[in-house]
Amino acid sequence: MMAFYKKHIQTKNSPQNIGKMKPILYSLLTILSLQSCDKVVDETPPVLPPTIPQATTEVFKLSYPNVSSFVFKPLEQDKTWQTDFVTPAGKVFSLVDYQGEIIDLNELVGTPKSLPIAIKQHFLNNYPSSQIVMFYDVMKSPTVTDGYKLVIQTDKNTNLNLYYDVNNNFVREEIQPNEKVSAIVFTSTDQINFDASIPTVIKQFLSNNQLKSASVIIYNLADKSYKIVLNFREKLNGALQTSEILLSDAGQILQWVSSIENEYSYKILPKTNLPTEINTYLATNLPNWQFDYGVSETIFGNNKTNFVTVKIGQNDSYLIVDEEIKKNDLILVRTQALAENYLPETVKTALTNSFNNWTFVKANVIYEPYRQSLSQIVTNVNHFQIEVKQGTDRYAVRLASDGNILYKYRIL
Template structure:
């Protein structure tokens, strides 16, 4: 057996020796130099690899090598110094743990699977999973899970419907020490001491973003920063996160109920759907906020969770019928605008960002959500503030409360789920969410070994979601 291994090792090195660095590059990267240190690192780690190719994730810094070992498709992330930081084996849906399938089925109903990979270590042991899915709105989302199948972070491709040939986002992971100082300073000022769970760098063309998940006091905090350290998105999950927190999800036209469509057909004949968001409390939709174009104007229209009309607001600039609206990403906004918004709003999310061009001028039109209020901003071509319109979200009056969960009150169905998926779990803390004496769900913090997990169940103790903390 030892002789066979030596033979395979020799053949592998012979194969590698026949390839130049250029030969190992895919055609689209023919003018991008792959450092010899990166090539040598993959050669040494995988001497039996065949069909080896390199591609650039971040120019002159991070590279991906795709190859095959026997019949298995593999990939590795390697830097310019030859350090391999991530290793993956391409698999399929059948190889995913049931907890992952259940999470996707519950939280992304109707989504289709794309690339599925197992993250492995040098000994071939599974360390986690990377799953790319496409939602009903055609938006692509990359989900990162640990070895138990618990979600660590999710990264949405917010560029909308991509034109043919447009490449997906490129993602790699870094350590806490590699974060830009502006992001580190923000997290320290906001949370003091915290535990860093995962940091992903998201590369699109020549720009970068940082998806950061941290944990403190039985709660995970999920941030998306641009290169300048501006917060583009933020959310929290866990026992000490607000039980009545508002969560938003994108809508497409097929998500609208017939009741909403019938109202729009009656009041805005010939309306055109632009985009929409649903806002939920404890997974119960409370508000639909829909942006439509009608009669060469745009309106933001709100409906309650039952599809009943609440109110409308005309948004954007006057004279929009003569304007050209170009959608852009928040990262493409001038720093004077992002700094202005950050100074006015501690936490907020971008709903849309646009450049509005008329015959004689150009303005920036930005809509954000902060503390259940939609702010519709207009800035001039230099990024100077012009005006803002506030649109308050109207939510039901009934307050969602929570009370501490005693371990003996954990539903048997929830215990059974934890026993199967988190063997050896130890209860840490929890609460029961309720409104008007009606149970809405359970949030439970557990410890497995040295790791903490926060699991969310519905009122019938059925699994909804879990996060590593």
């Protein structure tokens, strides 16, 4: 049904985002086009457990062809599942529904560790309208922790760094600096000593601390300091391990942090517990709605994001996303059933090129996500989900808005 998820990525050209996983909204089309390109995948799926719809597993199998094992845990019966798996780039934790739409996707980075109760309580008491972005160990050496750094985002979209000592006592707050970059270098710990352009103080830091087997990104900052981001090849429980170091031009360690894995959790959100914002929107804009399913996501037990799907008659449905920090600005994704005569010619041509003498069974168009504050419905297409018949076989086909086939499989 939906074509929406919240994907966490590293932004290479933004130093304040390196080493943390920042939530950004992406369409499903983006990840599929990057990973599958024009390749046509194997159309013969494996035998699946009867309790998990084929569409639910196929979206992962075909989107991540190099992954051999996916773990599905049911949430709401026959409606939603949480999924975790390990890719060559690290660990993924995701939410998927019965129609094979990835609703939420998180790439996990860092060491698994709980948020200390004292730090969590300080955050809740003093920043009740903020959300956690990332949690770090502040390092004294590669193996010795000197405290903690909690990155939060306020309801005014300001990022703050909160620092705590090793006993979880609050130390200070600072606005996350807007760092200006004069140059970026991509290298590795294996190659760095052969590159004459790398400052000696950086080479010396890596050597003194015996930091090896990592990719290295070096930012030359406008204030003459250096930011070094290390992504280690050896993963911990499947998760990518990262460190971020700020060095002065004289080689003094100004800050050294290592990522702690964000602790995500999903749980069922029943119709009776829908947030006021969603109920108000539905009553005003979609009065004839029928509840399909609801799921709440939290990070370290906070930052609640609610995903609710409703049906409007036989042909329309909506995914409504309510981020706790952004009241009264819901995100919506509309899905609409399409008759064959409404399919674009580019889509029909793609189907004809892939399936001789195909016949139409059913189709849905999924539109791009939009915010409630836009005060208008977005009609830009994200992708099509179509079922066709060829002889006695039925096929599910996902196509981009331009008609390019993202993947297809034979329906069991």
